[in-house]
Amino acid sequence: MVKFPKFKSRVFLAPMADITNIAFRILCKKYGVGLVSTELLSANAISRKNKAVMKLGLTDKKERPNVVQLFGQKNENMAEAAKLMQKNFDIIDLNFGCPSKKIMAQGSGGALMKRPSKIGEIVKAVKGAVKKPVSVKIRKGFDRKINAVEIAKICEENGVDMIIVHGRTIGQGYSGKADWEVIKNVKNAVKIPVVGNGDVIDGMSAKKMFEETGCDYMMVGRAAIGNPFIFKQINEYLKTGKMIEQTKEERIKDYFEYIDLARVYGIFNVLDARKKAQEFTKGFVGSSKLRKKLNRVKKWEEIEKLMKEI
Numbered sequence: 001m002v003k004f005p006k007f008k009s010r011v012f013l014a015p016m017a018d019i020t021n022i023a024f025r026i027l028c029k030k031y032g033v034g035l036v037s038t039e040l041l042s043a044n045a046i047s048r049k050n051k052a053v054m055k056l057g058l059t060d061k062k063e064r065p066n067v068v069q070l071f072g073q074k075n076e077n078m079a080e081a082a083k084l085m086q087k088n089f090d091i092i093d094l095n096f097g098c099p100s101k102k103i104m105a106q107g108s109g110g111a112l113m114k115r116p117s118k119i120g121e122i123v124k125a126v127k128g129a130v131k132k133p134v135s136v137k138i139r140k141g142f143d144r145k146i147n148a149v150e151i152a153k154i155c156e157e158n159g160v161d162m163i164i165v166h167g168r169t170i171g172q173g174y175s176g177k178a179d180w181e182v183i184k185n186v187k188n189a190v191k192i193p194v195v196g197n198g199d200v201i202d203g204m205s206a207k208k209m210f211e212e213t214g215c216d217y218m219m220v221g222r223a224a225i226g227n228p229f230i231f232k233q234i235n236e237y238l239k240t241g242k243m244i245e246q247t248k249e250e251r252i253k254d255y256f257e258y259i260d261l262a263r264v265y266g267i268f269n270v271l272d273a274r275k276k277a278q279e280f281t282k283g284f285v286g287s288s289k290l291r292k293k294l295n296r297v298k299k300w301e302e303i304e305k306l307m308k309e310i
């Protein structure tokens, strides 16, 4: 049996493209997240040691325990990429749930939900190549056919160590309500740990998901965008039943901390700084006006001024 790292919280950060970079992950760590993940990275590109993708796989011991998420469709490339990344990551996660047309056109991500035996082959190849725990992130099913339980069992038979279930089908994308029943069904069908995912937005929904599905851990995605504080809020609620809030000033401080971290890790760019400014101020009074102003500026100094004024 492989050994999992110790998780300080049962609440994890979900992998999100263009969001969960090293700077954001470290900020979530400050707020007590149990585990952080890179966005999906191309196994084909990693196996060719593509520079741009390797940069997305940048990590630091400060963020551990951490996950690298890989997507691909070739057994040998998935295994090779996992082998190359295992040194700096505690868990290798395989993406079988991305609904993006570009990814699915290659037969990767969510397209594999239609090919359970191929998923089994990939899992087996990756497990055979690495010493670290391997997880899979799956969805409820592809479209009308709900096969999360079937796929979870195949993954378990092929040695997977943990299963993350997003309770929507590929066809649903991000719309509609996540089905937590399917998470419960997967949990009841396998012996390995199950991570529930979909529509956890605060302490109350987190508690409800644990109670209703019996999942071992959970992942928060969209509700964490621009709001790394959510992990402290959920952890506190799970511990005490109390709902704590962050002030506007603290949120803005987090934004500037994100910018500082982005500079430290060499990933700062104005477009991202602008997008993050919009994300970190979402829901503030006057945020739609600010959004418009931000859309018109092109220099960091202008973004900084707007964020200091708010």
Ligand SMILES: Cc1cc2nc3c(=O)[nH]c(=O)nc-3n(C[C@H](O)[C@H](O)[C@H](O)COP(=O)(O)O)c2cc1C
Binding pocket: 014, 015, 016, 017, 018, 019, 038, 039, 040, 069, 095, 097, 098, 137, 166, 174, 178, 197, 198, 199, 200, 219, 220, 221, 222, 223
């Ligand atoms: C902007 C964005 C990017 C995402 N990128 C990824 C990704 O790279 N890999 C992945 O497995 N899921 C990705 N997801 C899906 C999330 O990890 C998560 O499964 C989904 O948002 C449902 O959780 P939530 O209801 O807490 O948001 C992404 C979601 C969003 C909104």
